[in-house]
Amino acid sequence: MKVSARVKVAFYVVLLAVFASDFFITREHPVFPWDRIPGFSAVYGFISCVVIAMLSKFIGHHGIMKKEDYYD
Amino acid sequence: MTEWAHPAAILIVGSFLVPFLRGGLRKCYLLALPSAALVSTIYLSPGNHWTYSFLGNDLIFGRVDKLSLVFAYVFTIMAFIGNMYALHVDDNRQHVAALMYAGSSLGVVFAGDLLTLFIFWEIMAFASAYLIFARFTERAKKAGFRYLLVHLFGGVVLLAGIIMHYVESGSLLFGPLGDGGLAFYLILIGFILNAAVPPLSAWLSDAYPEATITGSVFLCAFTTKTAIYVLIRGFPGTEILVPMGVFMTLYGVVYAVLENDCRRLLAYHIISQVGYMVTGVGMGTYLALNGATAHAFTHIIYKALLFMGAGSVVYMTGLRRLTDMGGLYRTMPVTMVLYMIGGFSISAFPLFSGFVSKSMVVSAAAYDHRAIVTLLLTAASTGTFLSTTLKLPYFMFFGKDSGIKAKEPPLNMLVGMGIAAFLCVAMGVYPSALYNVLPYLAKYKPYTADHITGSLGLLLFTALGFFVLLKKLNPEPTISMDTDWFYRKGASIFMWFLNDPMLKIGDLLARTFFNTIPSALIWFSKNPLGALKIAADTAFILVCGSDRRAEVKRRIDKEKAIYPGDIIKHWPIGSTVLWVTIFLLTCLLIYYV
Numbered sequence: 001m002k003v004s005a006r007v008k009v010a011f012y013v014v015l016l017a018v019f020a021s022d023f024f025i026t027r028e029h030p031v032f033p034w035d036r037i038p039g040f041s042a043v044y045g046f047i048s049c050v051v052i053a054m055l056s057k058f059i060g061h062h063g064i065m066k067k068e069d070y071y072d
Numbered sequence: 073m074t075e076w077a078h079p080a081a082i083l084i085v086g087s088f089l090v091p092f093l094r095g096g097l098r099k100c101y102l103l104a105l106p107s108a109a110l111v112s113t114i115y116l117s118p119g120n121h122w123t124y125s126f127l128g129n130d131l132i133f134g135r136v137d138k139l140s141l142v143f144a145y146v147f148t149i150m151a152f153i154g155n156m157y158a159l160h161v162d163d164n165r166q167h168v169a170a171l172m173y174a175g176s177s178l179g180v181v182f183a184g185d186l187l188t189l190f191i192f193w194e195i196m197a198f199a200s201a202y203l204i205f206a207r208f209t210e211r212a213k214k215a216g217f218r219y220l221l222v223h224l225f226g227g228v229v230l231l232a233g234i235i236m237h238y239v240e241s242g243s244l245l246f247g248p249l250g251d252g253g254l255a256f257y258l259i260l261i262g263f264i265l266n267a268a269v270p271p272l273s274a275w276l277s278d279a280y281p282e283a284t285i286t287g288s289v290f291l292c293a294f295t296t297k298t299a300i301y302v303l304i305r306g307f308p309g310t311e312i313l314v315p316m317g318v319f320m321t322l323y324g325v326v327y328a329v330l331e332n333d334c335r336r337l338l339a340y341h342i343i344s345q346v347g348y349m350v351t352g353v354g355m356g357t358y359l360a361l362n363g364a365t366a367h368a369f370t371h372i373i374y375k376a377l378l379f380m381g382a383g384s385v386v387y388m389t390g391l392r393r394l395t396d397m398g399g400l401y402r403t404m405p406v407t408m409v410l411y412m413i414g415g416f417s418i419s420a421f422p423l424f425s426g427f428v429s430k431s432m433v434v435s436a437a438a439y440d441h442r443a444i445v446t447l448l449l450t451a452a453s454t455g456t457f458l459s460t461t462l463k464l465p466y467f468m469f470f471g472k473d474s475g476i477k478a479k480e481p482p483l484n485m486l487v488g489m490g491i492a493a494f495l496c497v498a499m500g501v502y503p504s505a506l507y508n509v510l511p512y513l514a515k516y517k518p519y520t521a522d523h524i525t526g527s528l529g530l531l532l533f534t535a536l537g538f539f540v541l542l543k544k545l546n547p548e549p550t551i552s553m554d555t556d557w558f559y560r561k562g563a564s565i566f567m568w569f570l571n572d573p574m575l576k577i578g579d580l581l582a583r584t585f586f587n588t589i590p591s592a593l594i595w596f597s598k599n600p601l602g603a604l605k606i607a608a609d610t611a612f613i614l615v616c617g618s619d620r621r622a623e624v625k626r627r628i629d630k631e632k633a634i635y636p637g638d639i640i641k642h643w644p645i646g647s648t649v650l651w652v653t654i655f656l657l658t659c660l661l662i663y664y665v
Contacts, residue, residue, distance in 0.1 A: 011535075014532065015532055015533065015536060018525065018528045018529050018532050019529060019533075021525045021528075022522075022525040022526065022529055025521035025522055025525055026521060026522070027521075027522040028520050028521075028522060029439075029520075030522075031438040031439065031441065031446075032438065032443055032446070035438075035522075039529065040526075041450075041525075041526040041527070041529040041530040041533075042529030042530065042532070042533040043533070044447075044450065044451075044530065045454050045529060045530035045531060045532075045533040045534045045537075046533040046534065046536060046537050048450070048451035048454045048455070048534075049454045049455070049457075049458055049533070049534040049537030049538065049541075050537050050540075050541065051451075052322075052325060052326070052329065052451065052454065052455040052458065053329060053458065053537070053538075053541050053544065053545055054541075054544070055326070056325075056326040056327075056329035056330055057329065057330070057544060057545075059326060059330075060329075060330040060550075060552065063553070064330065064552045064553050065330055065548065065550040065551070065552055065553075066550060066551055066552070066553055067550065067551075068549060068550065068551050070551055070553075071551075071560050071561070
């Protein structure tokens with residue numbers, strides 16, 4: 001399916017809005033220093049997603065993934 | 073209030089009637105049984121009921137308190153949803169197995185002593201195994217046997233632990249088992265095997281995708297969550313469970329990224345989600361234990377919804393691999409929407425059920441000042457969103473059009489999914505209903521401004537990552553090696569060891585003892601003296617000089633050629649008399665000495 005340009009734009013607008021909103025809210029129970037940094041979860045989410053995807057595929061291609069008839 | 077019937081008994085004993093019913097009556101009965109169990113659970117009053125004396129011990133079938141009740145609620149609700157989803161199935165044996173499975177899970181939850189718990193624990197293993205066998209494929213049969221063997225092993229370890237605990241403490245009562253002896257660890261191993269803690273987890277991802285479409289919906293609900301219940305009951309605050317749980321969350325996520333089989337992908341996310349609960353049990357604070365309980369509650373419903381959604385696709389298309397699917401949103405829009413509600417719930421999206429339960433565990437870690445645990449649990453939740461809510465539906469319902477024109481599943485399947493989806497949203501929108509039944513006193517407010525923006529940021533930027541990496545995340549037609557390698561490949565290595573080296577050694581031994589040695593003895597006894605002579609000459613060759621060797625060799629050849637020869641010729645009477653005399657003399661000497 002081709003993601004149409006409109007959906008793409010809407011997605012980026014939502015991303016921006018969510019990122020921006022984190023700067024304007026009050027933080028009730030910050031525990032760790034990074035809890036006070038606005039936009040931290042967004043950056044952390046993006047980084048962990050990329051790391052998880054790349055790391056998994058790296059591990060997979062270095063021994064874990066086998067042909068489908070491996071056990072037959 | 074009177075306790076009129078044990079919820080487990082309603083399901084287990086009630087299941088025996090199923091084979092005698094047909095058509096609409098059976099359908100009504102299948103829905104009435106879990107409803108009756110739910111009503112009976114609601115009217116249970118706290119305390120110990122159905123206590124029987126057995127060999128000087130009290131067997132407690134009905135320990136009712138807030139902890140057992142909350143699990144009983146969700147188990148009976150789940151049994152209702154599962155039966156609704158399975159109404160169209162015309163295999164009575166599956167219905168009986170599913171009801172016995174759900175009933176024995178309730179039996180474990182209400183068991184007040186370890187013996188009762190163990191009995192229901194084993195019924196669970198057998199009843200659930202049938203839901204795998206019932207697919208009647210060669211793969212299902214093999215996976216079912218592996219599943220059963222692993223669980224029987226776990227059951228034996230658990231029983232050993234229970235017996236040792238009984239001998240040491242003199243009591244079978246099931247409460248916190250905090251002494252750290254061998255019994256403690258054996259029972260813990262028995263429990264975490266059912267909770268699918270790696271490396272004891274491969275049975276889950278191996279067997280669940282091979283079960284029947286409706287069977288896997290039951291499977292994903294009960295076994296791991298009864299394990300969480302018994303861990304909360306017996307091992308709260310066991311520190312070793314924290315690293316185990318955190319590892320589980322990431323382990324499931326990594327394997328899910330690699331997985332191509334849609335239901336196996338979801339099975340790996342069971343391991344990941346149960347990791348949050350195990351972590352919660354390990355931290356042991358009231359908030360963490362409440363979080364583990366709440367997450368078990370919401371997880372049962374949304375995971376069942378996800379399995380029902382993926383199962384509907386497998387049922388209607390006959391396909392199971394993501395690489396074969398795509399573009400199904402056109403013909404299965406209702407299934408897709410219901411699946412996505414499950415997806416948003418498992419990813420802890422605000423207004424969905426996972427948000428109000430998963431955040432409790434993560435916050436419990438933060439309030440306990442466990443920075444690394446908090447960060448890793450948060451990272452794992454992005455992995456969940458990535459695989460369950462983005463990758464799987466993208467390649468199943470969108471992506472390249474596979475040209476499959478599958479219809480929506482039967483109405484009862486959609487209704488089952490609808491009930492689960494309704495509960496997912498209801499718990500997300502109105503969490504107090506869930507929080508009110510939680511067992512411990514710990515206040516928690518999920519909907520704070522920073523928590524909402526934080527979660528949305530985390531998840532939406534994960535989505536950005538997904539679309540950036542879309543090409544890299546294409547599912548691949550492979551399977552992944554897990555710890556089941558050790559008993560799947562290990563078994564064939566063991567069989568080779570038996571069939572090749574061991575068989576050769578056995579053959580050699582048999583030939584030596586039944587062939588070579590007896591025939592040598594027969595040969596020897598034909599003419600012992602001649603044989604000894606040949607032997608002496610052969611030995612002589614080894615030590616004598618080279619000049620006489622040829623001569624002795626010729627003699628040996630001659631002796632061999634005429635062997636055994638004419639014995640009498642070599643035994644004149646004189647020498648016989650001489651030997652007899654020597655023999656008698658020896659006897660005489662032995663007698664007097």
